[in-house]
Amino acid sequence: MIRAQALSRRFGTKRVLERVDFEVPRGGFLVVTGPNGSGKTTLLRLVAGLLVPTSGTIQVDTDRSRLGFVAHEPLVYRELTALENLELYGRLYRVRERRERIGMLLERFGLWSVRNERAGSFSRGMMQRLALCRALLHDPDLLVLDEPFNALDEQGIELLDAQLEELRGTRTFLVATHDPARLDRLASGRLALA
Amino acid sequence: MTYIRDVTALARKDLLLELRARDTLPAMLLFVVAALVVFHFALPGSSSQLASKGLLWVAIIFTALLGLARAFAAEREQGLLDGLVLAPCDRSAIWLGKTFAMLMFLVLAEVVALPLYALFYSGIGWSTIAGVALANLGICAVGTLLAAMAAASRARELMLPLLFLPLAVPIVVGGVGASVVAASGRYLALLAVYDAVFAIISWASFEYVVTE
Numbered sequence: 001m002i003r004a005q006a007l008s009r010r011f012g013t014k015r016v017l018e019r020v021d022f023e024v025p026r027g028g029f030l031v032v033t034g035p036n037g038s039g040k041t042t043l044l045r046l047v048a049g050l051l052v053p054t055s056g057t058i059q060v061d062t063d064r065s066r067l068g069f070v071a072h073e074p075l076v077y078r079e080l081t082a083l084e085n086l087e088l089y090g091r092l093y094r095v096r097e098r099r100e101r102i103g104m105l106l107e108r109f110g111l112w113s114v115r116n117e118r119a120g121s122f123s124r125g126m127m128q129r130l131a132l133c134r135a136l137l138h139d140p141d142l143l144v145l146d147e148p149f150n151a152l153d154e155q156g157i158e159l160l161d162a163q164l165e166e167l168r169g170t171r172t173f174l175v176a177t178h179d180p181a182r183l184d185r186l187a188s189g190r191l192a193l194a
Numbered sequence: 195m196t197y198i199r200d201v202t203a204l205a206r207k208d209l210l211l212e213l214r215a216r217d218t219l220p221a222m223l224l225f226v227v228a229a230l231v232v233f234h235f236a237l238p239g240s241s242s243q244l245a246s247k248g249l250l251w252v253a254i255i256f257t258a259l260l261g262l263a264r265a266f267a268a269e270r271e272q273g274l275l276d277g278l279v280l281a282p283c284d285r286s287a288i289w290l291g292k293t294f295a296m297l298m299f300l301v302l303a304e305v306v307a308l309p310l311y312a313l314f315y316s317g318i319g320w321s322t323i324a325g326v327a328l329a330n331l332g333i334c335a336v337g338t339l340l341a342a343m344a345a346a347s348r349a350r351e352l353m354l355p356l357l358f359l360p361l362a363v364p365i366v367v368g369g370v371g372a373s374v375v376a377a378s379g380r381y382l383a384l385l386a387v388y389d390a391v392f393a394i395i396s397w398a399s400f401e402y403v404v405t406e
Contacts (some may be wrong), residue, residue: 065282073272075272077211079210088204093195167317
């Protein structure tokens with residue numbers, strides 16, 4: 001489903017990724033690890049199609065409408081409420097039974113009671129929960145998650161664990177993390193960037 | 195039909211953001227009022243209508259520039275363009291939604307500016323109003339594209355005026371011409387052609403501006 005061959009990316013003269021090869025089959029769960037600046041985020045952005053490689057190839061057999069992406073930034077408007085943000089993305093992703101799906105996700109991630117509050121008033125952890133709701137809204141086939149456990153409290157981590165467990169095997173995952181031990185039981189492969 | 199729905203959702207989002215944050219329209223209104231007041235005192239009483247109409251167009255162009263500088267502020271500051279670019283909608287819908295929102299802000303600023311101009315200087319004819327309406331389309335179409343380009347660059351505060359002002363010259367020529375010449379038809383036609391050409395170019399090229 002995802003195949004990268006000799007994947008390289010430079011920013012100016014700085015080499016961020018150098019000849020990286022990996023493959024993730026449909027339903028696979030690849031955990032990407034590495035120190036700060038090793039290129040984890042760049043790799044995920046290449047997979048999401050937000051960057052193009054300097055050299056090498058990357059094949060992703062998923063249309064962008066079936067991709068769920070959690071980035072460092074939550075990708076939600078701070079001046080809009082949680083509900084308005086999800087409504088906007090729900091419309092753009094043409095989510096069927098949008099209201100029900102949004103309600104279910106907000107309920108699941110513990111945000112239903114604050115659905116009409118502006119995202120800008122949320123704590124970092126609540127913002128991350130909202131980012132996860134946004135990424136899962138259209139029930140994507142491929143989930144590209146950059147440090148998804150970041151800022152989550154214990155309850156949030158449990159909720160995300162349960163969600164990943166539920167989707168594992170039926171969805172393809174590419175997850176960058178500094179805490180690979182947390183994903184050991186889910187991972188089908190590991191890619192260590194230096 | 196889905197394209198129109200996407201554009202509507204995106205434009206609605208921008209209007210809602212402005213309604214909540216109020217950081218673009220009040221600045222545009224204050225600027226255009228202040229500019230017309232300053233020009234009123236700067237311009238000698240014996241100045242021609244041509245000079246005062248020219249100043250009206252200068253005020254409109256710079257007011258639009260002020261709004262355009264904020265057009266992608268939320269997306270730039272919060273990295274939100276990635277979220278919009280990843281959505282399966284046609285990327286030109288992002289440009290069109292933004293253009294509509296910018297058009298609304300500019301029209302609202304002009305609703306205040308034009309009566310004020312009439313009060314301070316001279317009356318405004320239908321040809322001036324038609325010129326302003328046509329110019330708004332061109333300003334917002336090309337300005338939104340350039341604002342997206344500037345938002346992606348480091349020197350964005352410099353980039354937008356440097357890119358936008360040269361491209362606004364035909365708008366000023368057409369606008370001033372439509373305002374002061376008796377047979378304003380060919381100047382209005384110039385503005386209409388400018389709108390059509392630059393709207394098509396902006397619509398078609400926006401995807402390449404927001405993706406690598």
